[in-house]
Amino acid sequence: MPKAIRLYETGGPEVLKFEDVEVGEPGPGQARVRHSYIAVNFIDIYHRTGYYPLALPNGLGSDAVGVVEAVGPGVTDLRVGDRVGYLMGPQGAYSEVRVMPADVLIPLPDGVSDRTASTLIMKGMTAQYLFRQVYPLKGGETILYHAAAGGVGLIACQWARALGVTMIGTVSSDEKAEVAKANGCTHTIVTTREDIAKRVRELTDGKGVPVVFDSVGKDTLQASLDSLQVRGTLVSNGTSSGPVSFDALTLALKGSLWVTRPAMAHYATPRSHMQSMAKELFDLVLAGKITSEPKQTYALAEAAKAHRLLESRQTTGATVLVP
CATH class of the missing domain: 3.40.50.720 (NAD(P)-binding Rossmann-like Domain)
Structure with a gap:
């Protein structure tokens, strides 16, 4: 059964629970994505502490990259096997696999690896x-x-x-x-x-x-x-x-x-706008003007450790989790 970080109460890093989750088939307008890398962002700490309130229980994280495993009815611009990333949609990126709204998924261009993209989305x-x-x-x-x-x-x-x-x-x-x-x-x-x-x-x-x-x-x-x-x-x-x-x-x-x-959310919607933002970013990456790789990498199960280091300002650059 797939694993994910779950949040049942707000507080310190110790409230992050690593447990089994049910992941079903994608419904209309959805896609199932298996993650390769999950980004850790400071906004995740805001959610964990309750500074940005979430309805609990909930997942955590809004930024990851991976591959499309399945698509639901009505999804026409994504196919099984496509590499994608996302930064919007429901919380729950701290997981091995999940079902997502297809309209928030950003196709990754050839020449930009999952590892690099995980620090850029x-x-x-x-x-x-x-x-x-x-x-x-x-x-x-x-x-x-x-x-x-x-x-x-x-x-x-x-x-x-x-x-x-x-x-x-x-x-x-x-x-x-x-x-x-x-x-x-x-x-x-x-x-x-x-x-x-x-x-x-x-x-x-x-x-x-x-x-x-x-x-x-x-x-x-x-x-x-x-x-x-x-x-x-x-x-x-x-x-x-x-x-x-x-x-x-x-x-x-x-x-x-x-x-x-x-x-x-006010700058990256609608989807066409998000895609044009991503194109400008990836064009700079492909031109060699922006290079980016994770500076810290932890297993998904070590999410709490990653949070402790990030909020104590002991990190440099991007931190990612690997399922």
């Missing part, structure tokens, strides 16, 4: 919508990007380089700074010993940056606001250190700033 698509839709970068800009050595961050470093964007990236250690620079980050700020906003002003001749991409949240909010130019934009795309809040008057006093809190 959510993380690469996140970089795409941040850089190409939320705040469309055209080249020549100088930006501040927090957590530049993380799973999304390393792809963002490469994408910024491909666009001709000067990226200032924050990291937590000198070792992570070297990794970010090797992937295309122009300047790094080691947050354990450097003042973020002060360093940004030094690097921009006092002007600040037009946009900050902040997935950290509470710990970096003030530095992000203080790093922006007049009428600059804060893209708050995560809260790994805790939620953010501020008085709207603060935005006026700091320079008539803009703030947006984007969500993937």
Whole structure:
């Protein structure tokens, strides 16, 4: 019988249960997918802790790659044997095999392995919508990007380089700074010993940056606001250190700033839009402008260990589970 991680209560990594599950045949508009790699994302921790509530009991995970084993009635653009990935749909990616809505499955191109794709479906698509839709970068800009050595961050470093964007990236250690620079980050700020906003002003001749991409949240909010130019934009795309809040008057006093809190679902739908996002991403991969492989790999049964390391910031780049 197939195995999966199940969640019956919220809490620490210990609430993740590895157990047998029933997996039936796909119904109308569905496909059954056997996973080869499962991505671990910070949003999974939000779901596990209840910060993003789930109806319990439930599965966990929204991002995986694998092969189509069966298709249900009405599915015409997928066939048995197709390699696919997904980043949307119901929770439950932490599993060996599952039934999925076919319209969220993204075909993987030849030349992009399952292993590579496992680090790109959510993380690469996140970089795409941040850089190409939320705040469309055209080249020549100088930006501040927090957590530049993380799973999304390393792809963002490469994408910024491909666009001709000067990226200032924050990291937590000198070792992570070297990794970010090797992937295309122009300047790094080691947050354990450097003042973020002060360093940004030094690097921009006092002007600040037009946009900050902040997935950290509470710990970096003030530095992000203080790093922006007049009428600059804060893209708050995560809260790994805790939620953010501020008085709207603060935005006026700091320079008539803009703030947006984007969500993937609002940028990756309808399906045709998701497919065009994936094409832009995979075209860069096939052109050699973005390279990505897992930095940490664990068995599916070790999901709790993977969560502990990710939320304690002991990881670099992408973490994946192998069924």
